[in-house]
Amino acid sequence: MKVRRRSQDNRFYELRCFGCGRVCPEDESTTACPACRMPLEVHYDYDYIRSRLNRYSLKSSPIKALKYLDFYPIRNLDLVVSLDEGGTPLYRCHRLAEHTGLRRLYIKNEGANPTGVFKDRGTLVDITKAKEMEAEAVCVASTGNMAGSVAAYASVAGLPCYVLVPEGTPIGKMSQALSYGARLLQVRGTYNDAARLTEEMSERHGFYLAGDYAFRVEGQKSQAFEIIEQLDWHPPAVVIVPMGAGTNLAALWKGFKEFYELGFIDRLPRMIGVQPEGCQPIVAAFNQGLNTIVPVEKPSTVASAVAAGDPQDGVKALAALRDSGGCAVVLTDEEILEAQQHLARSESIFVEPAGAIPIAALSPLIMTGRIRPDEVVVCLATGSGLKDPKAALKVLPAPASIEPLTSEVDKFLRLKLYEIRASGAKNGGKELFTKVPSQAEIGELVKREFGVKLTADYAKKVRALAVEFINKGKPITKADLQYIVENVLKGLTEHKQVLVVDDFEISTTLHGKPKARVWINFEGEKIEMASTGVGPVDAVIKALKAAAEARGRLFFELIDYKVEINSAGTDASVEATVTLKDAQNNRVVASGTSPDIIVASVNAFVEGYNVLWAKQKGQKIANG
Ligand SMILES: *Cc1c(COP(=O)(O)O)cnc(C)c1O
């Protein structure tokens, strides 16, 4: 990277290689050692810091990242770029503590930062350094949160910001970064592919390379300072941190060591690092006693914020785990999602999956004696759940829709529909049956698995859908049954089925236009209709629409259509959702579920049509 040299007013810090110890001038590199490619680290002249430090004001002023400016490698304080980050709450969690058997459990809620993640603390220093070094633009690779954070600070600093993320990054995070004005690219690859490209981008175009490097660590260590202050200047026994690049755990450790060095605390906490099963290079190295990290080629985890297969600061995190006498743990995605729900319900802290990993680790750590019940434990809740709402929805019910009638609200309460999926997060892949049980058996099964008591009518509908699954040759798993039940219960109102599809037939070739023929029953009358379309689903929906409009005189548009695959693996089922709108602006959202995408779409369409029909009828009656 080309950076113009500025006068150095003093030398109270220097960058040193974490591997070979070589001192690296800032204008040569701020990211990796030019000799051995290991990460760099900021080393201070602590006598200098000590001489500048006003202990009284440090201890008496309110906490926030900016109060620790003396601990940051910033030369020109006029250039500081801040959004007033840090000062996040440290909650004492009584309910969660009781549940896990701990006496004193705290959670540092880093989701309360300006962009919803601890990274803002690091970005404060990172982008201030970009200003100091007279960068004209910044670039950054990210799994999503770094993108939002760096884009926000680059925006207030007046710097163009280029961001590379892996394709499929949670939409909330991309939406955030784009809104701050980031010039964003999705890379068909992993986070590490994005990181490699960004590094090259920085070298070829002279952009400042922001990210998980030495300066960021300096900003993020303020989490440790704040924890010490919030515990009344007593260090906790244990701090549990999710690890992606490992930078944040290394930053917290450096912060604790600096407060120790300056005499603010007289002992250091044990650092415990946690990773998801689908991306655990640091934990694996720790448990195998290695000093190097073996990269994970293709990370796979619901905790996308920690899906860094080749962690930049893996060696720093390893050293922190060892030097602090800590340990490392992995958790499954299922355990992480469960902890996410548990944290939200017991302490009202809504985190994204990565932020729940420390909570998921508590039980195994206590059970294996690696944490004692009487120890003071701090978990880092690293990021807000609002940026990745889809992750939580994986284990939450899709809420039912009702007509605006009190009777429907009462029905919701009577059937206890809010109970569904209370036990749905677990064992989604469990096979429940391969032959269709009776209606009564279905009722019992649903009651047992999901805690919802179906009326006979609902049980009948659930059974009918289950028959479709079995006829398609798909055994019904717990997840399938849950989707079926949800789907049936979503349409709380029992509408008259004016439109029923008896059958359909589709012929399609690779290059020709697909043709669909449908046989419907419209209020007892049989109709046959055919249509072509751009695809098979389009063709069959067009035929259905034509038949329904011809007979029902109900004209409408299909304004949205969405297909999602439920449950992982090859044995997936499909949920299709349609939005229909008529000329009076009545809008209906309906969904259908099946192992077959066309059947799911047809079911959604028919449901939507019948609801729209009932709505129009109802309005006609109301309007006299
Ligand atoms: C970045 C991030 C992490 C992981 O931090 P690293 O410094 O990459 O180890 C954990 N949780 C959230 C929410 C993050 O955004």
Ligand SMILES: [Zn+2]
């Ligand atoms: Zn080196």
